[in-house]
Amino acid sequence: MVKSFVTILTIAVVTLGLAFTCGCESDAQTGALIGTAAGAGVGQAIGRDTGSTLIGAAVGGGAGYMIGNESDKKKTRAEMESLRQQNMQLQQQNMQTQQQMSTVTVNIVNSNGSITPVTLRREGVVYIGPRGETYPTMPTQEQLKQAGYGF
DSSP states (O other), X not given: OHHHHHHHHHHHHHHHHHHHHHOOSSHHHHHHHXXXXXXXXXXXXXXXXXXXXXXXXXXXXXXXHHHHHHHHHHHXXXXXXXXXXXXXXXXXXXXXXXXXXXXXXXXXXXXXXXXXXXXXXXXTTEXXXXXXXXXXXXXXXXXXXXXXXXX
């Protein structure tokens, strides 16, 4: 009885020492390490011999690895989803920036002092008005008034 307790205690101390010094890189590795220690302890407690301890260690290690591996997969999926969302946000920001760079608003001062904003889209060197009319250069307020904007 005392010998098996000492064996279990020794396995637990060695396992904990390994866990703190090895620095497992994944949940699968950590799960395998913890599962091996727990399985070895259970195997020793049940069978009280080396064979039982080794079988318990193998079964516990395998089970711990599988559980940890599923945790790793879940983390990877979450990280991939986060990266996908970040990528989508960057694409949207890029599109907004491109739209802002390719549009210009001309404020037309009306006869009563009010302002009528006219947003033009730039395609190459041509400016396109809201009604589809084109201008070879950036139109002036007067040109836009002649085209029917403002009053």
